[in-house]
Amino acid sequence: MKSITYFPGCTHQTNGRNMESSGKAVLETLGYQLEEMPEWICCGTVFGLSEDDLFHQLAPIRNLARVEKAGDEKLVTMCAMCYNTLGRANLLVRKDEVALEALNRFMDDEPDYHGRVDVVHLTQFLKDEVGLDKISSKVKRPLEGLKVMPYYGCLLLRPEEVSIDSMEDPTIICNILEAVGIKSIKGSHISQCCGSYHTVDKKEAVARRSSEIISSARKKGADMIALACPLCEFNLDDRQRLLSKNGMPVLYFTELLAIAFGLEDSCDFDEHYVDPRPLLREKGLLGGSNGQE
Amino acid sequence: MGKNKISVYIMGKEHRVPEGLTIMKALEYAGYRLVRGCGCRAGFCGACATIYRKKGDYKLYTALACQTTAESGMYLTQLPFIPANKSEYDIEKIKAGPNTILSIYPEVARCVACNTCTKACPQDIQVMDYIQAVKRGDITRAAELSFNCLQCGLCTARCPSEIKHYHVAQLARRLHGRYLATKSEPLSKRNRELEEGCFENEIDEMIELKPEDLKKRYFEREIKVSE
Numbered sequence: 001m002k003s004i005t006y007f008p009g010c011t012h013q014t015n016g017r018n019m020e021s022s023g024k025a026v027l028e029t030l031g032y033q034l035e036e037m038p039e040w041i042c043c044g045t046v047f048g049l050s051e052d053d054l055f056h057q058l059a060p061i062r063n064l065a066r067v068e069k070a071g072d073e074k075l076v077t078m079c080a081m082c083y084n085t086l087g088r089a090n091l092l093v094r095k096d097e098v099a100l101e102a103l104n105r106f107m108d109d110e111p112d113y114h115g116r117v118d119v120v121h122l123t124q125f126l127k128d129e130v131g132l133d134k135i136s137s138k139v140k141r142p143l144e145g146l147k148v149m150p151y152y153g154c155l156l157l158r159p160e161e162v163s164i165d166s167m168e169d170p171t172i173i174c175n176i177l178e179a180v181g182i183k184s185i186k187g188s189h190i191s192q193c194c195g196s197y198h199t200v201d202k203k204e205a206v207a208r209r210s211s212e213i214i215s216s217a218r219k220k221g222a223d224m225i226a227l228a229c230p231l232c233e234f235n236l237d238d239r240q241r242l243l244s245k246n247g248m249p250v251l252y253f254t255e256l257l258a259i260a261f262g263l264e265d266s267c268d269f270d271e272h273y274v275d276p277r278p279l280l281r282e283k284g285l286l287g288g289s290n291g292q293e
Numbered sequence: 294m295g296k297n298k299i300s301v302y303i304m305g306k307e308h309r310v311p312e313g314l315t316i317m318k319a320l321e322y323a324g325y326r327l328v329r330g331c332g333c334r335a336g337f338c339g340a341c342a343t344i345y346r347k348k349g350d351y352k353l354y355t356a357l358a359c360q361t362t363a364e365s366g367m368y369l370t371q372l373p374f375i376p377a378n379k380s381e382y383d384i385e386k387i388k389a390g391p392n393t394i395l396s397i398y399p400e401v402a403r404c405v406a407c408n409t410c411t412k413a414c415p416q417d418i419q420v421m422d423y424i425q426a427v428k429r430g431d432i433t434r435a436a437e438l439s440f441n442c443l444q445c446g447l448c449t450a451r452c453p454s455e456i457k458h459y460h461v462a463q464l465a466r467r468l469h470g471r472y473l474a475t476k477s478e479p480l481s482k483r484n485r486e487l488e489e490g491c492f493e494n495e496i497d498e499m500i501e502l503k504p505e506d507l508k509k510r511y512f513e514r515e516i517k518v519s520e
Contacts (some may be wrong), residue, residue, distance in 0.1 A: 014391035059406035
């Protein structure tokens, strides 16, 4: 079992547990153990765009400094937002020596950061390090007959400097899903914004975004949407309760891998507003305690 | 008390005090009578928060006056009281959820992890890390990390995000104790026994004992260690 240094982020251990629990189970089957980095702190939530405001880069850079101090050179994260914030802060200080020096001087007697840590998203790790063939080799129940539209949202693709794949025509999640037998469907709205934090004060506006994205998936004949971001998951799944036409299951792509590996007990399907179990049972894809009505 | 004298500056005025005194004793030696900003004198109450600077040093230091030796060239200021709003809540009516503390102290979300609070803590607590634990919904970690807090308030005085760290930490420990910590069964059992008055006869009997008989009993007592 190889160990990987892992940045959990706040959401996957509180309000969006399914991605972490299923992702952990899947990685263990593939021979990788997630080890939480020492005393992690909030990633910073949103990357600070103001060039002279280094204060808001302290949170991501301090995390990376702690990883570097522990002797690691790679930090894997599952959350799209953490990936984006940590990744962009990392690029900022790699490009701007003066900014890095200012941050290190501010951190004073704490360990300096030298820009040596790579921030990696789980999708990249699965594709580049684990390999799609290895994923295929662990499949116990190929998810054939399931038509899934991968949805990327913004943070995994934009800006280009941190994009996990082609910004215009991403295929990385499709490739991973196809490795477990899923027929992935290309939709027209896969990289549009889900409405993000407007969900706090403009629920209806976000529900309209969700409605558009879900209809685009439906038009292409998708049974389900798969994604890799806890905020997109909330907006596309939970905000369906505000829509008259709802019922499109939205899962983390790791949950689908878990089902294909026979690890569906690592998912708590009750956490999703739209229950994916009726569809999965209809297709005969659910075993274990989730298999029964 | 040392024979040598050193110079300390109290609110800007130079005083010669003997070497080796605590900051608190140095203040008293210089003639100040402490009616606020002084409590247990033993490093437990957190009342004697002190800010100081050393001559020629760029850093602002913090200390508990009763626990820190006065050094030559210290510029001292006592903070007898740190005004920090405390939210009201009923521990029985709230739950230990991931957003509970954030809803009671929403300013926690403004933490940018600058770590100024940690640097200000005279107890060497990882203050920023417990605030971050609260932010990510890990109440137990916040309770553990903040366990040695004396509530002197220096973190709160220094925070650029206006967080009331020590009140936040107290809420984390209360939630942890009320809802999350493993309950001690022997303690609950003993509390029930006390409420039921199981030991009242024994206590009445002891009250009547002569001091020498009481001492004899004390020294001859058997201590049973439960499994």
